[in-house]
Amino acid sequence: MTTEIDTTGAEQCPAQGLLKTLSGKWKPEIFRLATEGPLRFNALLRQLPGSSRQSLAVALREMEESGLLTKTLVQQKPLHIEYALSARGASLVAVFRTLENLL
Amino acid sequence: MTTEIDTTGAEQCPAQGLLKTLSGKWKPEIFRLATEGPLRFNALLRQLPGSSRQSLAVALREMEESGLLTKTLVQQKPLHIEYALSARGASLVAVFRTLENLL
DNA sequence: TTCGGTAGTCATGTTTTTTTGACTTCTTGC
């Protein structure tokens, strides 16, 4: 591994970045499910047959890092974590609705 | 190869399909370049260092199949093929501009 | 007729992404 500097990230337009944050086998579906309500890890794993813990963990982490989802520890009965759409994520929903009208 | 039916494409919303048609290493950049004018295969290959004939050929074919680009044989001097934004592709540009304002 | 440019295809190998299965940590209920 030759510590090289990555010059490939010379983004030409902001939309490129967004496409990356929604690229991958499960992210689009995770995003859509998030529009319907908060998500929990194990439930998501069951809702997405064929997926794996690993890829969901990575996808959720990256979507949180990119500001699409928020991760919250819910101080309730079985003490769990909730992934929910952030404000930024919610604003994307509106854009996607526009998209659907266009085709 | 056991001719199985692919049930994984049970698209939940149109945006999913769009994300797929713009997923991959080169499609976003191809799309952006297409907004600046018609594209030609070999020129594109030169404009995208690190890409390959194979992956560009596949990307262009898929983008044409999904209705983002049009493929035209230009009856001129060196008789060549032009890939250009379709009407649908152009309408997407507007959506992406909206997106850029949102972040 | 051979050369250079057009736009690809094909087989192979490498790189990246994803899945699989085992293991971890914390908390609650019994």
Place this chain on the structure above:
DNA sequence: GCAAGAAGTCAAAAAAACATGACTACCGAA
């Protein structure tokens, strides 16, 4: 204390995406 469910991590294997290099076919100019 011990099992079960919460949310993961890790290494290894399998699958998918991508690159490389050789090859095809067509056209026009020298």
